[in-house]
Amino acid sequence: MPQLFHRSANSTARISILAVVILATLGLTAVLGGVRSPNFTNQYLTRDQPIQFSHKHHAGDDGIDCRYCHAGVETSATAGIPPTKTCMNCHSVLFNNVGYLAPVRESYSTNTSIQWVKVHRLADYVYFNHSIHVNKGIGCSTCHGQVNQMPLMFQASTLQMQWCLDCHRDPEKNLREKKDIFNMDWKPAPDQAEKGKLLAAQYNVRSVRDLTSCSTCHR
Amino acid sequence: MSRARRHLTRFPLLLAASACSVLFLGGCDHLHQDMATQPKYRPLSPSDFFRDGRSERPLLENTVARGSLANDEFVIPKDSNAFPLEVDQALLERGQERFTAFCTPCHGLQGDGNGMVALRGMKHPPSYHIDRLREAPNGYFYDVITNGFGQMYSYGVQIPPRDRWAIVAYVRALQLSRDAHVSELPAELREKLSQGDSAK
Incomplete structure (x- = not known):
């Protein structure tokens, strides 16, 4: 009966086992590291807000x-x-004509909410x-x-x-x-x-x- | 093709498959959101249902919110000098804390109208240490906090009634701090004061 496997199958098998172990480790590391990274948690990420509030x-x-x-x-x-009124406590007087606060004044005068991004x-x-x-x-x-x-x-x-x-x-x-x-x-x-x-x-x-x-x- | 050869050709496939599964797992956040994003409103979340887009419903006019009847005892007429609470150290400390958070931006820590926001260009509010405000009744201060005065908007939303009275008590203490005679102090404080003088 001829041999079922070519001789090279020995090393292929070993490499395969090693590759599975390495890949599994890499994969697990990538997944666990990935979910902890800011890409996933949104840590350190600033958002575009309707007003660039500081x-x-x-x-x-x-x-x-x-x-x-x-x-x-x-x-x-x-x-x-805070409701827009809290902003207006000061900004009815301070910086009450600057452009970047226009959404605050508009929200206050039209009684609509400023849509802040959570x-x-x-x-x-x-x-x-x-x-x-x-x-x-x-x-x-x-x-x-x-x-x-x-x-x-x-x-x-x-x-x-x-x-x-x-x-x-x-x-x-x-x-x-x-x-x-x-x-x-x-x-x-x-x-x-x-x-x-x-x-x-x-x-x-x-x-x-x-x-x-x-x-x-x-x- | 021998089996070994086939195994070898499968190797890149395996690699691609595991890479895909890694990506796939990483994308779980976007796949299974039904628990994390439930069909319910959280405070201040937007709403498609109400025309103004708010899930947080504004108070209806001429209605009283549940529980706010309990605040009736705090309502004192503007021209009355009554005080609805017992004044003790705890109330004054509460008042100091609230005053520091809500009033000092304009009125300043000492109540003389030199707060940081006033320095930025708000009209300086009058000092508490003028005769008109020394003689003003307690109800007047409560009314100004509740309804605002001049440039000062109402603080009724930010400060609940009991805290408003704590602030009134603290403002009274501030006024006294600038308008008291040494002879009115308790003996031990008087002694401390004279020691402080000699230390200088």
């Missing part, structure tokens, strides 16, 4: 408190995009609540980055579940005192480990078991 100018240079516009952040799930988009199966975070010692800049230095808004974090869990598994490293919640320049102090423990007790932060329970974020 947080750096308003929150940074002018020192306006976050809550002046995002007034719902302490009491509701969403921080809220920058921080969570999937609809995530039930994120701003107020619980802000009231339990998580400051704005922990998730949003130093907004006071962003001429154009972008998403500073990946907003992926891994990133959420990173804090939910160990919230103490990010807990701040009440007075620092809206402080954009806050950095953890060297004694954050002890401080965090005290603050967690003070705020009654739930156990890691509770914080990492599925239904904490998903209903």
